[in-house]
Amino acid sequence: MSTAAIMKPSRRKGPISFLTLLGWSTSILFFLPIAWIIGTALKPKTTVLDIPPKFFFIPTFQNLLDAVNFANTLSYFVHSAIYSFASVFLAIFVAFLASYSFSRFKPAGTDFIMFLLLSTRFVPAAAFVIPFFQLFNILQLKDSFLGLIIFYTMFSIPFSVWILKGFMDGVSTKFDETGMVYGASRAHIMFKVILPQVRAGLVAAFVFNIIFVWNEFLFNFQLGGLKTYGIPVGLFTSITKGGQVDWSFVASIGTLYVMPLALVIYFFQKYLLVGLTFGTVRGEV
């Protein structure tokens, strides 16, 4: 940075306002527990359980490296990535077709199907674990990526349909009509005309479904196995590794898990609202 840039008057006028101070303090207060975990991961292993706790120390990356090199850590991340990306891609494709139909043709029962789809996301996971557990045993889908991908595709469809239908309703049917007049095929209209206009919806659906699937624990734990366990199961088992709890290890896995998530929130902040309301609310933050 040049001196000129430093000398430039900053955008704020006068001292930092009280409200700014309050806003920042609130944010830092809420982040403190996570910061403590990251700090624990960066502490030399021997000082982790010290009383009084060490607030100042020379950070080390040894714990993080140890965690990465530990038996299954990388495989948890790889497994999570495989089934999350595959199922979310599939879900968005399927949801795109369905939401185009719901938005443009409004077949009888549209509202009812949309209602049922949303309700499936509102049932406690534990309620559905038994039938899935038995079905997966019968169909021999346990501990297979195929099984998990099918399951998580359904898991991601309701939100994708809701969000994409919302965005498509906002695109005028004039586009479809003009396309028809020029003799374009339905597929051409859907993928070349409408799709680019709902790009924001696609991004939001993609990012938030990945987070939901990435974070899902119960079904991965019950329907998966050593070949398919993802990162939440990795976190869950980190506390039971060996006899005594190795907090450096737990904190390191936690840090590796939490950092990409924080980055996603930074870069996709404007989609946060629509993401966390399953596509039912849109607005500015």
Add this chain to the structure above:
Amino acid sequence: MSWILLIPVLVFFALMNILPTIWMLGLSFYNYTLTSANGATFTGFSNYLDFVKNQQLSQSVSRTFVFLLIAIICQTFLGILIGVLFWKNDKMPGRRFALTLFFTPMVVTPIATALFWKLILDPTFGVMNYFLTSLGLSKIDFLTDSNLAFPTLIVVDTWMWTPFMALMTLAALGSVPKAELEAASVDKLPIHRQITTVIWPHAKFILMLGILLRSIDAFKTMDLTYIMTNGGPGDRTELIALSLYRFAFKSFKLGYASAVSVFLLFIAIALTAIYLHVLNARKKAEAQG
């Protein structure tokens, strides 16, 4: 054409929702314990009757409602305060970064949240107890004290979900038309009149949707209690979803657990109906301008 496009969704839906639901309904009429040598025997409504009579279970249902009510009141109150703070502060330096820090707790999987707080609240080497002792207070075992475990759970849940209610508050305030706000301030309307006549009529819908979503989610709470307290001490923090999980995977009473699942399914459908009712009310209000 319209139905061809729907086939993939309907196939997934039939396979992954209708089939398991029918399975669950069927199973709920059977006495079926995985570990017992006897196969499944049809018992009619006896699982449901047992469920109604089971004190432990009705306790965990009412405990879930108490948890939901207190947690959501705290989160809504704090969320509105913080939401208004960031709304007033729309030009604050580093706002996006600050909001990232603030919003992160709600996207962390409850498994990780539970682990993090276990470390922080640990009675011997947790940093929280260090602060307590350095203030001259005695150590507290937050997660195993029978009077404190439940309030601690509520505090952790509030930490996780206050950002969500603040986000909904921001969205709710954002849904108030700027022109109306400006008109109100030009007219020098007193602040409480601004809130009741300008802000509330627009903001109430999104705020209510937020509260409803939180209720639905709080009702589903399981991972957090599973790791943090495992329902203990005793059954002090055992919420309904965890009880259900235990029936299924600790005592293997699948028929009985299915009956409980059907009950939860009906609650979820009812909550969805209420949710969509508010959503439609908002659309109507917007259409009328």
